[in-house]
Amino acid sequence: MSISNSDLKIVADTVRTLSMDAIEKAKSGHPGMPMGCADIAAVLWTKVMRYNPDDPEWMNRDRFILSAGHGTMLLYSMLHFSGYDYSIEDIKNFRQLGSKTPGHPEFNVRLGIETTTGPLGQGFANGIGMALASKMLADEFNGDGEPIIDHYIYSIAGDGCIMEGITSEAAALAGHWGLGNIIYIYDSNSITIEGSTDMSMSHSVRTQFESYNWHVLEIDGHNFDEIEKALNEAKAVKDRPSLIIARTMIGKGSPNKQCSEACHGAPLGEDEVKCAKESIGCDGDVCFNVPERVYEIFSSVKQEQKACYDSWKKLFEGKVKGDIKKRWDSCFSAPDAESLRGAMPEFKAGGKIATRTASGKVMEVLFEKLPHFIGGSADLGPSNKTFISGYSESGRNTLGRNIHFGVREHAMGAIQNGIACYGGFIPFSATFFVFMDYMRPAVRMAALSHLQSIYVFSHDSFYVGEDGPTHQPVEHLSAARVIPNLNVIRPADAEETVEAWISALKRTDGPTMLILTRQDVPSIDRKCSSAKDLEKGAYVIHDTEGKPDIAILASGSEVHVSMEAAGMLADQGINARVVSFPSWFIFDKQEEAYRSSVIPEDVPVAVVEAGSRTGWERYAGCHALFITIDDFGISAPAEVLAGHLGMTPEAVAGRIRDFLKR
């Protein structure tokens, strides 16, 4: 069936009426965007995009990302029409507790939601990650003849997305990498929440994106022919990402509110909805109506999609078999992390090595054993020890397993999330721990969306030394641990670093953050435990006979300091237990019996950590001794600072002695 412009109009107008109705019923939502972009969506879903609602996980489907996430009703409308698992009842439940139709899209591939969006710019950058993953998968599996992976990444981004810095970062990388599978539509409606974009935005988006090596087109976003032509032109440009600047009217179809901020983020109101429906040519009193013609159109679209899907399936089965199939499957299943333990580097007790360096050695093994382990640093590879030589690298018009993100932490985090959403790869990213702040919104999205994004954050305390307070994390451990569903691991030494990586690989339903030292730390001679105990979050690494006089809780580089302090205390007749405490997140999941065996109720507790005290009270009690760092750092050599800040074994032992005397 050929789809006429009047078909497209009926689809687009039904997006408008459905959006208005759902938002009106919820008394909450953003009608402007779905109404303004309805014409574009109608073309995308009926004439351009390839998808299969019966197999939403089809790897060669086109991805659609609603970067302007507040426009959810656009997405739910199209997903309902096209046969995804959304009923009219689901639409009526828009924004209600427990519904399938929350206020912003929440990552759920089975439901056709490719990534979580809402915080502006995140979706834009996620798509760059998907495009990268798609290209790398294609490079590996397409071989000769017809390609297995040749789909596109579509997105609609608004003025807000364009203004966010993360978008500039991601766009520069997409252009640098020459990601021709990107087709983004910029919904240029010249209206933001405060009013006309003239208030805050007057730059040339065309020129900006051309500077980033993008192919830029400009169209009337309400002209079906122009939309389709532009999308086809964009598809034909394979060596650069495409941006289609679509001039649109926000809230198009609302006679009294279109083209104004009044329709951006609030229901139009009953009267205006009625008026809008009538001006569109619908019955103003009928709600949640989807004309039969819309379902007919999508039924025919589905048939065409099915044919396309079936022929891909045949191609896939013909091409991806035997060893290739094994490789394919290994991309899409969790690695057997336990089995990697045998291949891991060994670190002799008593040797000294920075945990970042130990991590680098682990990563060499991971690069060898896990061909789908990819990632990189925001220009700190040599410092983070995350650049693994001997493997491919990204560069101009080139992709590789070592990704050079440049100094773009925020885009790095969101691109990584896009790779994780896409699947087929386990992505890591890296920077100095203090610069986690630059990518925090992306870390939050990984945690919220249950993505296996792995972070390698080195230079984890004042031991950064001379670079001073701007580069010395203080509050970052506390601020990271407080993000729900994020596993923050701060290994004590090389052996725990191995275990931390194994833990990160095993955790497929959420992000893991490895917090690593800049400075060398001794590999601990474990007498009463094994580094494998990291899997319990905290464990006794050094103990005394009989009941201890003090239990010292420490993480990272403070574990060996605490053990040395314990030795000094022993000489003075004080029995100290030392608990290595790499992960609160894991420890919280242990049974009460184990937790109280590690930190007995009736033993005084000291906490030793080169970071903020906040939160440690939960484990140490409120009357514990806190040897922590609660103010900004200072520029000085690390060992001088350790003395100045009271973080040497001598100082720690002294403070514990005084504490016990009280």
Added chain:
Amino acid sequence: MSISNSDLKIVADTVRTLSMDAIEKAKSGHPGMPMGCADIAAVLWTKVMRYNPDDPEWMNRDRFILSAGHGTMLLYSMLHFSGYDYSIEDIKNFRQLGSKTPGHPEFNVRLGIETTTGPLGQGFANGIGMALASKMLADEFNGDGEPIIDHYIYSIAGDGCIMEGITSEAAALAGHWGLGNIIYIYDSNSITIEGSTDMSMSHSVRTQFESYNWHVLEIDGHNFDEIEKALNEAKAVKDRPSLIIARTMIGKGSPNKQCSEACHGAPLGEDEVKCAKESIGCDGDVCFNVPERVYEIFSSVKQEQKACYDSWKKLFEGKVKGDIKKRWDSCFSAPDAESLRGAMPEFKAGGKIATRTASGKVMEVLFEKLPHFIGGSADLGPSNKTFISGYSESGRNTLGRNIHFGVREHAMGAIQNGIACYGGFIPFSATFFVFMDYMRPAVRMAALSHLQSIYVFSHDSFYVGEDGPTHQPVEHLSAARVIPNLNVIRPADAEETVEAWISALKRTDGPTMLILTRQDVPSIDRKCSSAKDLEKGAYVIHDTEGKPDIAILASGSEVHVSMEAAGMLADQGINARVVSFPSWFIFDKQEEAYRSSVIPEDVPVAVVEAGSRTGWERYAGCHALFITIDDFGISAPAEVLAGHLGMTPEAVAGRIRDFLKR
């Protein structure tokens, strides 16, 4: 004295030798940038910039910002030569504990450091804030004839700064506002830490900045004549910011390491330093040598600067006197916040108003009473209630007290910091609390630099409702409170909002963050206290006769919920005290006697807050009842969520009853 190119060369070469020596002695630092930019700096400090080391606070001095903050030795060298309070001993103490010469520049106007830099892009954006403040001061005070304020903002930014998203945001705003007093030099040395910028950067920076309405020049950054000519051209362009793209050789002068990442962030090594000195024409064995000619040059520069300063002083004294002088002085002194109390809006107990709305009403008074109170929102003015109508607004080529930042939270925070560094204004910024994450690095810089940046963050909990988990802050209160030197205030009602603003205005040595509700909350009928008690951080807002059975600690919208719960508990014979706890930061500064009078040791404690529990243990003890939100939110109407999440008065009373029964 006219300064010849050979004079410039000797100055530049001395920057190189001094930088190499200081970094070598410290065994730490970044020689590449100072050596690469020495020629530019020589021209800037001898022929272009206007400053007076004897009055470093001179308001009409040119500002210089080392956005590429790792290149500190460039700055310390120039400040030493030009007569600021840096001796050769200070240079020898580079990066040592307690020295005047820390690893990255730390804000200190008396020492010629205009802002703290190091985290890339911050300085770039700070300068835009300074340029804005300068223009607004000029608009107010220049009047007719010769201008009082007509200086420039200079900065050197590297590849890293250019790649950061914050820079794109800030550059777009600078172009939009037409800030012709900006002259930035892009140190385009094509090298980053990982190696050639080709790895991660291939876009046209010229085109990018032209898209933002900047005037762009390209020069050889080692050709004195080109440098001077470009700077003069940039000065002449008054309607747009200027970017001078200077092609430089990183580490110029180091025969074996220049033009490579090897000289970026580590000492060159003794042999290479010797070799470099000899190739420059100096004695390879002499360290920390400043040729007499350098001091002669700067002595003559100082004389010229002095003449310029003196004539400005005369002009200033002639023009700025009487009422104008009073206005000028009021810009540069802390407002008498106490005296504002009488003018503040009054809120009747029992009325209902969202604290964001109460804040908006306070801000109307502040706009009226404090002409130098300026700021705005990242496109959420109508939601944050921060747009104050009847006052000037920023726009294309226009500045005003209501600043439209667009959807650019990160640049907003850093521009605000730049305004605070500059002086003359008290700046605020605003967004939804959840998007604090987007500007967290700038908030940290404000706290670190002791700037009076005020944040208005509304929509502070799950009460955001339908927008769902991407928009509902959970961990943000904990994550904000953990930043050192940041006062986070979450007022309980309209009256506390007034007091929170007074507190923010009084606090001139650090940032204050106001955390405000979206939803209406009742104005509390205070029987045993006054909202003024906010100045103690926490206070008893509701009490019982005799010893309470439970002390409930609550902040923000949970205070009235707790008071209602206390009422229900009273009906059941349980005496509950309610403590309104708007600020940990302030409470921590109170005397122990006061603190223990508010939260007695022997009374069971409950914490009620619509945010993460982390950190509350410090006040509540570890065995308290925590009625907090520790997982991501859900999309649903706010009142439905309150029930679902157990945050209603009934649910709170029920949990406290059960807790006390145990």
